[in-house]
Amino acid sequence: VRWIVHVDMDAYYVSCEIRGRPELAEAAVIVGPNPAEGASRGVVLSASYPARAKGVRSALPVALAAARCPEAIWIAPDFPKYERTAQEIRGLLRARADRVVPLSIDEAAMELERPDPGSVAAWAREVQAEIREKLRLPASFGASPYAIVAKVATDRAKPAGVRVVPAEETAEFLSPLPVDALPGIGPKTSERLGAISVHTVGDLAGAELSLLRPILGRGAASWRTLARGKPGPEFADLPPDAGPVQRSVDRTLARDTDDPEELFPILETMAEELAREVEAGGHRYQAVVVRLRWSDFSQLQRGRKLPAPAAGAALLRREAVKLAGALLERERAGGGRRVRRLSLAVGELTPRTAGQRPLDAFGG
DNA sequence: TCTGGGGTCCTAGGACCC
DNA sequence: TCTGGGGTCCTAGGACCC
Numbered sequence A: 001v002r003w004i005v006h007v008d009m010d011a012y013y014v015s016c017e018i019r020g021r022p023e024l025a026e027a028a029v030i031v032g033p034n035p036a037e038g039a040s041r042g043v044v045l046s047a048s049y050p051a052r053a054k055g056v057r058s059a060l061p062v063a064l065a066a067a068r069c070p071e072a073i074w075i076a077p078d079f080p081k082y083e084r085t086a087q088e089i090r091g092l093l094r095a096r097a098d099r100v101v102p103l104s105i106d107e108a109a110m111e112l113e114r115p116d117p118g119s120v121a122a123w124a125r126e127v128q129a130e131i132r133e134k135l136r137l138p139a140s141f142g143a144s145p146y147a148i149v150a151k152v153a154t155d156r157a158k159p160a161g162v163r164v165v166p167a168e169e170t171a172e173f174l175s176p177l178p179v180d181a182l183p184g185i186g187p188k189t190s191e192r193l194g195a196i197s198v199h200t201v202g203d204l205a206g207a208e209l210s211l212l213r214p215i216l217g218r219g220a221a222s223w224r225t226l227a228r229g230k231p232g233p234e235f236a237d238l239p240p241d242a243g244p245v246q247r248s249v250d251r252t253l254a255r256d257t258d259d260p261e262e263l264f265p266i267l268e269t270m271a272e273e274l275a276r277e278v279e280a281g282g283h284r285y286q287a288v289v290v291r292l293r294w295s296d297f298s299q300l301q302r303g304r305k306l307p308a309p310a311a312g313a314a315l316l317r318r319e320a321v322k323l324a325g326a327l328l329e330r331e332r333a334g335g336g337r338r339v340r341r342l343s344l345a346v347g348e349l350t351p352r353t354a355g356q357r358p359l360d361a362f363g364g
Numbered sequence B, C: 001t002c003t004g005g006g007g008t009c010c011t012a013g014g015a016c017c018c
Helices: A012-018 A062-068 A079-094 A117-135 A147-157 A167-174 A187-195 A201-206 A209-227 A260-280 A313-333
Strands: A002-009 A029-031 A073-075 A099-104 A107-113 A139-144 A162-164 A246-257 A283-294 A299-310 A339-347
Touching (some): A002 A117, A002 A147, A012 A079, A079 A099, A079 A107, A079 A117, A117 A139, A117 A162, A139 A147, A147 A162, A147 A167, A167 A201, A167 A209, A246 A260, A246 A283, A260 A283, A260 A313, A260 A339, A299 A313
Parallel strands (some): A029 A073, A139 A162
Antiparallel strands (some): A002 A139, A099 A107, A246 A339, A283 A299, A283 A339
């Protein structure tokens, strides 16, 4: 049987910080900007299990986290460290599995040929022990012949567990779970499903397609088949390990403003950063998008597709300022809100091949 | 208490073409 | 004078994930 094994690191950023510091093993540790040091506009990136017991979770505003857990030990995030550690983990997995597809910085899926559930579980425990001993990091494993079910199984195995769901037990495993346990069903969709009395995956399995379609769209039938324990290839197969589709840089301002003279220089700096990253990744870009988040948290975006793939900072700076200027212009005519966050993204990335002259080379 | 910094994918409407 | 159906591209917006 072809199994998909999913691995997800437990409290990843925190674990990267406290490995080799056994005195912190039982402590409430939070990775994020420390509000006691004046950081106000931030959220928790990762919380240890003792901190979670006090109601601290990822994405919680740091001020609230500090109120809930005053004894917490705060550690500033170190993304290069987490990226390096992720490479070590992937290296270790690649030595043991046929195909390893990274799904995020702290998650991966693998393909594995094994005759029965017991031998998959034994394999997962071995790899789990190796990660614990060699890298001193906790991980959880889930396995199923179906990719999406393997991921759900991993969630149910946390922390430091292994959960194997054989094909014939899929419906039984999924049906008691709330619908938002399925990756892809978030708060908005689960609320709309609740309004038609679909609360659990079992409810979803028995729901009328005509009621599901307005909520789940084209994919309604696929979701229902999954809920019935027979996911189609769109949910069952490992995704291909494709290159990046877009890259972006985001900055939340220390204080909201609507002054272009403040905003444009920041945007130009972001354009330079982004152009450097894209170049370092060996890509060119053919789409540019500027997104503004206003003080009321609503967003507005403006984008442009370029006539040809481009590279370099000069063009990106010009496009970014032009797009942002149009958005600010439009806002001045209407509400007059101030900007809280600037985002700049480049999309339609293509590998830069030798002999091609980027658009930027022709002018300005 | 006041909400980060990355990403992916889907949908819908209008333009344009046949 | 009123009138197709289908396909693709582009832009904007939204939901979701870690």
